[in-house]
Amino acid sequence: MSDGQIVVSGLTKHYKNVRAVDNLSFTVEPGRVTGFLGPNGAGKTTTLRMLLNLVKPTAGTATIGGQRYADLKDPLRTVGAVLEASSAHKGRTGINHLRVICGAAGFPRQRADEVMATVGLTPAAKRKFKGYSLGMRQRLGIAAALLGDPQVLVLDEPANGLDPEGIRWMRDLLKALAAQGRTVLVSSHLLSEMQLLADDLVIIAAGKLVRQGTVTQVMDSMAHSAQVRVRTPQVEELTSALTALKATVTPNGEGALMVAGIDAPGVGRAALKAGVELHELTLERPDLERVFLELTAGKAAIR
Known part of the structure; x- marks a missing residue:
């Protein structure tokens, strides 16, 4: 696998009179889970969308392994992303949804079954998508992101809709993927969960970097609050x-x-x-x- 370091440098996005992201710089290292935190409106989703070439920056760059997402030779085998709960044809089964993606992306058909098992959805593989709960849709979205066996995972609020057992499953999965040397960038509002899950933290507010470091470094920086x-x-x-x-x-x-x-x-x-x-x-x-x-x-x- 290629180096999956994410480097955000001077990233800026203006929407008319709104600065959604303001000269933001940080790095995300392979082999670690990095929590991306900020209040509502802080610019987290906009940053992730610029990283994935879904929004054009006003200024600055965001690269994955030294390249912009748009320049990656095989992006689906390099980056797996979930920016919202999975959407699919309501009448299509979960397994067929993944097989359609495999066919379109040139992945082996059996990958659909493999990732379905990875996310614990095999018992629901032949159920139609319209019968999936929000938590099941989140799992299906993660399964789709894993189809290309990517080096980098970018997840925006992946625990939405998951019950406590599902959240623990998510934590174990992401830690295991990072332990394999993958880069895992996760945004979340569940701060107690991020304290358990993340190795590193990037905290932003009003589009600007507030603090970056390991969880211990960030916590110790506020030791005066003890x-x-x-x-x-x-x-x-x-x-x-x-x-x-x-x-x-x-x-x-x-x-x-x-x-x-x-x-x-x-x-x-x-x-x-x-x-x-x-x-x-x-x-x-x-x-x-x-x-x-x-x-x-x-x-x-x-x-």
């Missing part, structure tokens, strides 16, 4: 001791105090000095949802 959870039978004494150190102390409504502005050892030392008994002392790092909201706060879509 808080210490502490429980004590001497709430007033501990609160006084901590506020004297300019820490912020807030009851969490569950019998514990949340402390910001001082680390866990500092809380412990303050409690010892004040003669306060502690029943719990835990550092709570922000989850991806909280980090995402902090990074994108106030960065509404440009109009």
Whole structure:
């Protein structure tokens, strides 16, 4: 397989008075799952459509393995994409939908059966598309994207319509594909799922890059948002001791105090000095949802 690195450089798209994407640059590496995150209107789908030559950029470039999508010799064997729930003729069965694509693209007919099994739709292969649930349509779309055994996968909200079991299946599939050395770029609003799935993150807002890095790097960049959870039978004494150190102390409504502005050892030392008994002392790092909201706060879509 050829190098599947995705490079977005200075990518810009203007629609009349709207800057949907604004001088955006980032890279997506092979062998990893990269989460592409941003609020509604951030420019995620527009970026993916420019990458796939469905929208012409105002400026900048987006390349796959060093080439624009339009210049790829065999794009369907290089890139598999799902930008929306699969659409198909309502009266056609799922397996026949895939066989039609195989015929048109020159893929072996048996690939339809192979990818149907990969996405867990073999029991529904002979059901008509009109009877498919949204989750089944998502699986069928991913099956179609895999027909060419592509090096690169680009998926826009692939978990839409999937139940918890389906979401876990999706996570396992995408991780397995990345482990094979493929490039996997996934946009999603399911932040808790992206924290489990992704190796790397690209976060945009108002068409601009806000943060890029591994999940750990992005989370650690907001380490100042970490808080210490502490429980004590001497709430007033501990609160006084901590506020004297300019820490912020807030009851969490569950019998514990949340402390910001001082680390866990500092809380412990303050409690010892004040003669306060502690029943719990835990550092709570922000989850991806909280980090995402902090990074994108106030960065509404440009109009």
